[in-house]
Amino acid sequence: MTRRKPRRGSGRRPQRAKDVLHGPAGTRGDAFRCVGCRLDVPLAAPGTAHRNHCPSCLVSLHVDGRVPGDRAAGCRGRMVPLSLSVRQDGEWMLIHDCLACGRLSANRIAGDDNALALVRLALRPLADTGIPARAMLAL
């Protein structure tokens, strides 16, 4: 497979600096509680500085607007993992879908994310034999 050239000149833009409030009343906080499985999740995560989902059940909470970390959305709906996407450099991205308003968002997976849940998500398109089998026969 040929590699496409990076679309923004000299690679990706640097990550925005984020000062995200995780505490109960707008305080800084050092942990959050998962809305899916009620696990207490520390903010320090291997492999990422911007953890936004539970490492056990991969569920997230809809609090950000357009910019990650801006806390601009008043929705606060539960965001369930919808699919996996792969970046040009091979990193897995988790696509979340808000159950309340249908908004989609993407976040890099963390080093301690549940591997079984991730692989189940990656295999979901291939689990149903209808469409993939038809696609392979059509090629």
Next chain:
Amino acid sequence: MSHDNPQHRSAMSSPSPMSSLETFTCVRCGLTVAAYAPDGSRRNHCPSCLHSQHLVDHVEGGRSDCEGRMAPISIAVLRTGDWMLVHRCTRCDELTSNPVRGDDNQLILMRMAVRPLAQPPFPLEAFGDL
């Protein structure tokens, strides 16, 4: 026949006999595409390269003034088993999901579906023992 009216892809109306002649031009490969799939549903992405155009604002609703090219990034599966195509705008990074149509390019769809397993971030051998 109009080829470049951007309203074609944002309107969600039932096809009338005249509108079955509507077309739009793909922003990536330049293919002239019929606005309705063979099963009568309106399409919003090119069946050949699966790229779309950012015309609907999904955060605030209504029409988007971005009009950037939207690249397909992953396949999502609904509870019904239907495939959805997740697009990302190459200009403003907004995400949208749209149903896959029957005449979409199966090679690109399958390539996206198996892409995560081609480069796993952890060894998959351990899952054989589970």
